[in-house]
Amino acid sequence: AQSVTQLGSHVSVSEGALVLLRCNYSSSVPPYLFWYVQYPNQGLQLLLKYTSAATLVKGINGFEAEFKKSETSFHLTKPSAHMSDAAEYFCAVSDSSGNKLVFGAGTILRVKS
Amino acid sequence: DTEVTQTPKHLVMGMTNKKSLKCEQHMGHRAMYWYKQKAKKPPELMFVYSYEKLSINESVPSRFSPECPNSSLLNLHLHALQPEDSALYLCASSQERQGKHEQYFGPGTRLTVT
Numbered sequence: 261a262q263s264v265t266q267l268g269s270h271v272s273v274s275e276g277a278l279v280l281l282r283c284n285y286s287s288s289v290p291p292y293l294f295w296y297v298q299y300p301n302q303g304l305q306l307l308l309k310y311t312s313a314a315t316l317v318k319g320i321n322g323f324e325a326e327f328k329k330s331e332t333s334f335h336l337t338k339p340s341a342h343m344s345d346a347a348e349y350f351c352a353v354s355d356s357s358g359n360k361l362v363f364g365a366g367t368i369l370r371v372k373s
Numbered sequence: 374d375t376e377v378t379q380t381p382k383h384l385v386m387g388m389t390n391k392k393s394l395k396c397e398q399h400m401g402h403r404a405m406y407w408y409k410q411k412a413k414k415p416p417e418l419m420f421v422y423s424y425e426k427l428s429i430n431e432s433v434p435s436r437f438s439p440e441c442p443n444s445s446l447l448n449l450h451l452h453a454l455q456p457e458d459s460a461l462y463l464c465a466s467s468q469e470r471q472g473k474h475e476q477y478f479g480p481g482t483r484l485t486v487t
Contacts, residue, residue: 292474303377303463303478304416311474350415358467358474359404359429363415 262287264334264351266364274372279323279338281367283351286332293334294352294361295325304350310334321345346371376400377479379464385485388454394482396447396464405447406476407439408463416463422447423469454486 267282285291292311296304308319315327325336334351351364377398386392396405404423408416421429422441436458438450447464461483465476 294475296478301461301481301483303379303480304465306475306477309475354474356471358469358476359406359421359423360418361406361476366413366415 262291262353262355262360262362264293264353264362264364266349266351266367268367269365270368270370272370272372273341275343276340279336279341279345279369281336281349281351281369283325283334283336283364284332285334285351285353287353287355289355292354292356292358293325293327294354295319295323295334295336296350296352296363297321298348298350298366300347307336307349341369341371343371343373345369377464377466377477379462379479379482381482382480383483383485385487386451386454387487388456390454391450391452393451394449394462394464394484396449396479397445398466398477398479399445400466400477401444401468402466402477403444403469404467405441406465406467407437407447407449408465408478410461410463410481412460420449451484454484456486459484459486 263286294309295307310327318324354361407419410416420439425441440448461481463481464479467476
């Protein structure tokens with residue numbers, strides 16, 4: 261079965277600092293990996309996806325993630341945090357069918373001014 | 374356009390009520406999903422419809438009854454719910470094409486069962 265583990269339920273950074281949210285996956289087949297963001301009382305918004313085309317994936321709002329097979333990781337980064345980035349971030353994995361999306365527990369990002 | 378709409382935004386219902394949640398997308402997606410999200414938890418898959426047919430039911434109690442009238446619409450019929458069913462119910466859709474599996478989510482319906 262596929263799964264993802266997000267390290268750190270809460271991450272706090274200063275405005276302008278690097279954002280690093282960690283995600284490790286477990287999959288017996290080449291995975292599809294995703295990062296979603298959820299603002300309070302809203303649905304999930306897709307930030308970026310990995311589908312084996314390129315290991316460095318660029319997403320919306322300045323976020324990017326790098327797929328590292330040797331480390332089974334797909335960490336999310338942003339060079340400079342903005343106050344508007346404060347939200348909950350979910351890493352997710354699916355198999356080749358794409359129908360069964362399995363989410364990590366989520367990481368709440370706090371941005372301090 | 375990557376919009377999935379859900380109605381209502383909020384719903385309060387008693388345990389003996391019957392209500393329905395509605396989801397709509399006009400992106401031509403052929404897969405649609407219902408998720409349940411409890412507070413401070415990730416979304417949990419409930420149902421998947423592929424080409425208007427139910428393809429996955431994650432052992433959801435029968436008091437939740439999904440329906441896919443056409444390729445753009447997805448309903449979730451609710452009957453005799455319990456207070457523990459209170460949650461955010463999210464709808465999502467995706468293409469059924471290799472490499473295009475990303476799911477697009479609606480804003481959700483916040484359900485409270487009293």
